[in-house]
Amino acid sequence: MTDLILTGASRGIGAALARALAKSREYRLILVARDRPRLEALASAIQKDGGEAIVVTGDLSTLSGARALGQRLVEQVTPGATLVHNAGIWPSRRELTVDGFETGFAVNHAAPLLMQQALLEAKRLRRILLVSAGLLVKGRFDAARTPIGEDFSSLRTYCDTKLGFALEMRDVAATHPELDVLVLHPGVVRTDLGARTGPIGWVLSLVKRGWETPEVCAERLSRILAKERWSPPGQAHWYVEEAEQPWPPVTEDAATRRAVREVHERLRAMG
Numbered sequence: 603m604t605d606l607i608l609t610g611a612s613r614g615i616g617a618a619l620a621r622a623l624a625k626s627r628e629y630r631l632i633l634v635a636r637d638r639p640r641l642e643a644l645a646s647a648i649q650k651d652g653g654e655a656i657v658v659t660g661d662l663s664t665l666s667g668a669r670a671l672g673q674r675l676v677e678q679v680t681p682g683a684t685l686v687h688n689a690g691i692w693p694s695r696r697e698l699t700v701d702g703f704e705t706g707f708a709v710n711h712a713a714p715l716l717m718q719q720a721l722l723e724a725k726r727l728r729r730i731l732l733v734s735a736g737l738l739v740k741g742r743f744d745a746a747r748t749p750i751g752e753d754f755s756s757l758r759t760y761c762d763t764k765l766g767f768a769l770e771m772r773d774v775a776a777t778h779p780e781l782d783v784l785v786l787h788p789g790v791v792r793t794d795l796g797a798r799t800g801p802i803g804w805v806l807s808l809v810k811r812g813w814e815t816p817e818v819c820a821e822r823l824s825r826i827l828a829k830e831r832w833s834p835p836g837q838a839h840w841y842v843e844e845a846e847q848p849w850p851p852v853t854e855d856a857a858t859r860r861a862v863r864e865v866h867e868r869l870r871a872m873g
């Protein structure tokens with residue numbers, strides 16, 4: 603049994619994935635999110651069914667929260683672990699974190715990167731799966747403006763931050779050939795992601811009724827996790843649901859990749 607760290611485990615796709623993976627008995631699940639009561643209820647349900655799960659709470663909206671979470675995980679996790687980056691948000695308006703970052707950039711890119719850095723330095727990881735989004739094809743990443751949300755739009759920022767972190771994973775795979783790294787679009791899933799209030803929220807909830815359930819998506823992700831290998835050493839492959847696809851053209855753009863690396867260096871200096 604190896605450890606599997608699952609961020610965003612309190613709700614939506616993450617909670618469903620935890621329940622699905624618990625059935626296989628293949629992993630000790632490390633359930634990560636902010637909402638401790640929800641995580642503890644999930645861990646208890648898994649343990650009652652004979653699975654293994656522990657709770658590690660942490661906030662991925664601040665750099666100090668990410669560092670502290672990374673350290674807590676290093677203490678708990680044994681080498682050979684799988685990290686599933688699943689936590690994510692779709693912000694509706696520009697809000698800045700205590701670090702001065704736009705919140706979507708912080709949660710979808712900067713903080714998970716710092717958290718992961720601690721685990722890499724402590725040599726805890728063997729595999730990393732990033733739950734990204736097909737919408738990254740609409741992303742543009744501006745090293746000066748995206749981190750602070752100067753180019754904020756409620757559609758664009760989600761795509762930009764998903765693109766940025768996906769490109770980080772390609773670089774992580776290149777610099778860590780010992781890892782098996784995969785980036786994927788999980789499906790179109792009925793969760794609270796991007797929930798809105800008022801008439802727009804009402805229309806959105808009607809639209810979402812036609813989307814697949816988190817349980818269907820979780821079965822798909824479990825099948826992907828059960829694969830022996832996702833990508834050749836030094837590369838991260840891109841899946842749309844269960845199908846491997848060529849990386850979209852925007853992810854090959856040299857200027858965009860340079861912009862992400864520039865921001866990476868700034869984050870490392872802050873780390």
Ligand SMILES: NC(=O)c1ccc[n+]([C@@H]2O[C@H](COP(=O)([O-])OP(=O)(O)OC[C@H]3O[C@@H](n4cnc5c(N)ncnc54)[C@H](OP(=O)(O)O)[C@@H]3O)[C@@H](O)[C@H]2O)c1
Nearest residue numbers: 610612613614615635636637662663689690790791793795
């Ligand atoms: N739903 C879809 O159709 C869809 C499509 C493509 C990609 N995705 C991706 O799938 C992933 C999961 O999304 P979902 O639809 O399951 O969303 P969700 O139901 O809104 O769940 C989001 C999860 O992220 C966690 N999270 C949010 N902010 C956090 C923070 N500051 N610190 C730590 N954890 C935080 C939440 O936990 P707490 O609030 O307890 O902290 C929650 O467990 C996301 O990365 C999303 O971009 C979803």
